[in-house]
Amino acid sequence: MSTEYETPIVSVDIVLLTLKEGQLYTALALRDKEPFAGQWALPGGYIHTNEDQDDVDAAARILLAKAGLKSPYYEQLRTFAGRHRDPRGWSVSIAHYALVPFEQLAHVEHDHLKWVPVDSLRGLPFDHLAILQTAVSRVRSKTLYSSLPLYLMPETFTLTELQKVYEGVLGATLDKHGFRRRIKELDVLVEVPGAVSTGTGHRPAQQYRLKRKVNLATADSNLGLKAPA
Amino acid sequence: MSTEYETPIVSVDIVLLTLKEGQLYTALALRDKEPFAGQWALPGGYIHTNEDQDDVDAAARILLAKAGLKSPYYEQLRTFAGRHRDPRGWSVSIAHYALVPFEQLAHVEHDHLKWVPVDSLRGLPFDHLAILQTAVSRVRSKTLYSSLPLYLMPETFTLTELQKVYEGVLGATLDKHGFRRRIKELDVLVEVPGAVSTGTGHRPAQQYRLKRKVNLATADSNLGLKAPA
DNA sequence: TTAATAGTGTCTGTCAGACACTATGTG
DNA sequence: CACATAGTGTCTGACAGACACTATTAA
Numbered sequence: 055m056s057t058e059y060e061t062p063i064v065s066v067d068i069v070l071l072t073l074k075e076g077q078l079y080t081a082l083a084l085r086d087k088e089p090f091a092g093q094w095a096l097p098g099g100y101i102h103t104n105e106d107q108d109d110v111d112a113a114a115r116i117l118l119a120k121a122g123l124k125s126p127y128y129e130q131l132r133t134f135a136g137r138h139r140d141p142r143g144w145s146v147s148i149a150h151y152a153l154v155p156f157e158q159l160a161h162v163e164h165d166h167l168k169w170v171p172v173d174s175l176r177g178l179p180f181d182h183l184a185i186l187q188t189a190v191s192r193v194r195s196k197t198l199y200s201s202l203p204l205y206l207m208p209e210t211f212t213l214t215e216l217q218k219v220y221e222g223v224l225g226a227t228l229d230k231h232g233f234r235r236r237i238k239e240l241d242v243l244v245e246v247p248g249a250v251s252t253g254t255g256h257r258p259a260q261q262y263r264l265k266r267k268v269n270l271a272t273a274d275s276n277l278g279l280k281a282p283a
Numbered sequence: 284m285s286t287e288y289e290t291p292i293v294s295v296d297i298v299l300l301t302l303k304e305g306q307l308y309t310a311l312a313l314r315d316k317e318p319f320a321g322q323w324a325l326p327g328g329y330i331h332t333n334e335d336q337d338d339v340d341a342a343a344r345i346l347l348a349k350a351g352l353k354s355p356y357y358e359q360l361r362t363f364a365g366r367h368r369d370p371r372g373w374s375v376s377i378a379h380y381a382l383v384p385f386e387q388l389a390h391v392e393h394d395h396l397k398w399v400p401v402d403s404l405r406g407l408p409f410d411h412l413a414i415l416q417t418a419v420s421r422v423r424s425k426t427l428y429s430s431l432p433l434y435l436m437p438e439t440f441t442l443t444e445l446q447k448v449y450e451g452v453l454g455a456t457l458d459k460h461g462f463r464r465r466i467k468e469l470d471v472l473v474e475v476p477g478a479v480s481t482g483t484g485h486r487p488a489q490q491y492r493l494k495r496k497v498n499l500a501t502a503d504s505n506l507g508l509k510a511p512a
Numbered sequence: 513t514t515a516a517t518a519g520t521g522t523c524t525g526t527c528a529g530a531c532a533c534t535a536t537g538t539g
Numbered sequence: 540c541a542c543a544t545a546g547t548g549t550c551t552g553a554c555a556g557a558c559a560c561t562a563t564t565a566a
Binding site: 059060061062064100101102103104106107108109130132133135136137138143144146148 | 288289290291293329330331332333335336337338359361362364365366367372373375377
């Protein structure tokens with residue numbers, strides 16, 4: 055009990071997700087240090103004990119530094135800890151995931167950051183593939199019973215666009231009427247006065263935006279879509 | 284980026300739960316070191332990087348050392364991290380929860396460990412009250428759609444006893460027929476040949492035990508009880 | 513008028529909650 | 540036989556999935 059033990063390495067890794075062309079994409083950062091220098095991995099970094107108040111703070115700071123953006127939604131995923139996940143030794147990674155609308159990051163791709171479809175990914179350094187898969191599975195399962203995908207939407211959008219995003223996240227198609235019934239029950243959207251279409255060759259759709267003062271984190275957990283077959 | 288930062292303190296804390304007299308109880312350990320020496324807190328300790336393979340290993344070792352028992356069920360709860368939760372400075376607690384049948388721990392109460400009802404608890408050192416509440420809420424919500432409370436049962440038990448345990452965890456009453464329908468759907472129990480009652484003054488009940496080779500962790504997530512009103 | 517999507521009405525099978533009923537032991 | 544709990548049959552309202560229908564714009 056009184057022996058001193060080597061301290062584990064503590065870092066924060068982030069699974070940053072977006073929806074692009076109907077598919078979930080994750081951000082990968084080019085590692086500039088050992089181990090795995092020159093390889094693509096989940097963006098991550100050490101906790102700065104002098105500036106970060108907590109782990110979410112650290113995640114936000116790291117994302118801003120590595121990707122130059124602020125995500126509207128962060129959540130702790132889980133912690134991956136053990137002796138063998140990092141060649142430097144016993145390590146702890148407090149993994150987080152974040153969602154960001156594709157429109158908001160069209161400009162952030164640069165030499166040290168790239169976007170790849172989550173489903174086509176095979177190998178990643180450390181246990182980052184397991185972390186990514188855990189995040190994707192969490193997001194998909196939350197999508198079944200919450201309004202999480204709203205964080206992937208731009209300022210205003212139509213219900214059909216929202217449905218496409220849900221379908222993209224889930225990788226399944228949903229019934230239109232049932233989908234609208236549930237979104238309405240959530241009661242987190244308001245109509246935007248000006249309907250929009252202008253030249254689509256068909257009936258224009260109502261635009262919606264998030265209700266002001268709605269905290270989606272608490273408004274979650276009442277959607278109840280059924281898992282796809 | 285190249286600056287060195289102070290390393291956060293990393294520990295593992297455990298919410299050990301059992302059901303006693305129809306109520307959820309948690310184990311508290313008497314702290315023998317600063318900070319908060321002499322106060323009751325969740326059992327916890329440092330990671331031993333030379334012997335623990337991962338965080339679950341550490342949790343099992345700590346529980347064995349502090350309470351002298353092995354729990355049939357461990358799961359990582361979430362990680363509590365930040366600057367202000369521990370007076371020693373920036374700290375990380377990888378919190379776990381564990382379930383153990385009351386019968387298995389009748390003998391483990393001693394000077395440095397005590398059992399208290401979770402709902403009557405007010406103050407605890409660090410952020411241990413928040414950790415405890417998170418664990419209880421997790422267990423209650425998992426109980427609604429999984430077979431988690433089976434970890435609180437002795438070797439053999441009747442369906443009525445199992446229902447009482449579910450009701451104790453949830454703090455609500457359940458319909459007998461509906462409860463049995465769902466347990467049957469889970470398909471994780473088998474009848475024990477000898478029915479038992481011997482002197483109860485009424486019809487004896489069938490005893491059940493867990494099916495062999497059933498991993499409850501994977502058999503979970505299909506119960507579907509409705510949240511109490 | 514047609515094409516194309518927006519938006520709504522309605523049927524039906526499933527299933528959870530409620531509750532009543534039968535079964536089987538003890539005293 | 541009375542009593543207490545074990546165990547089951549069945550009704551019903553809510554609701555999700557399916558699908559058909561109407562509405563509204565552009566060309």
